[in-house]
Amino acid sequence: MTRDQFSKIAYNGLWKQNTALAQLLGLCPLLAVSTNIVNGVMLALATILVMAMSNLAIAALRNLIPHEIRIPVFILIVAALVTVVDLLFNAQLHELYVVLGIFIPLIVTNCIVLARVEAFAAKNPPLDSTIDGIFMGFGLLWVLALLGGLRELLGNGMLFGGIDMVFPALSPIRILPESYPGFLLALLPPGAFILLGCLIAWKNWMDARAAERARRKPPVAGEATAEAGA
Helix, strand or coil, X not given: CCHHHHHHHHHHHXXXXXXXXXXXXXHHHHHHXXXXXXXXXXXXXXXXXXXXXXXXXXXXXXXXCCXXXXXXXXXXXXXXXXXXXXXXXXXXXXXXXXXXHHHCHHHHHCHHHHHHHHXXXXXXXXXXXXXXXXXXXXXHHHHHHHHHHHHHHHHHCEECCCXXXXXXXXXXXXXXXXXXXXXXXXXXXXXXXXXXXXXXXXXXXXXXXXXXXXXXXXXXXXHHHHHHHC
């Protein structure tokens, strides 16, 4: 893998083809668990682990899987890996496992995982596929962390609620004064939709600004000479 290929995969996963803001996949867990940073980040880490391992396994076996039964085989591989992650969470982070509930097993049916397996891992080498799975997962992670942080801050004026379930020595951080009454809408599903819509609008605005700057950028000397000669 060249540096340019790595950069393209990373850029696609983190920004251009961001699963939450561009492809709008996995909205159910995205909106349901993003009530705080900890829940969102931990579910995203579980998804990253599943995506990386499933992309690696399917890319390595892609030439051995008959095309006609590829989807059932893909789901079987993903389900086996999700079961491993689910058992790990139950054993090591039981309190958080109870909070996340059904959303860890539902990674099996998450469109993010199946879409990347079908669109990328089934057509590319194992290393490229593993890196693609990791960066697609990190694209989901930063959106979940940002959305969870915004909802948590607006909802109750704190950050990192539930961090003690992961690191018992730590405690949540109060950002706004104790007198802050809280904004309940931010913690409810309508608030999640509104904030996600704002993030999507922000991404589209950033992309439009980048496109406008690229359009206005003067051509380099070599390109200008080539155009003049043509």
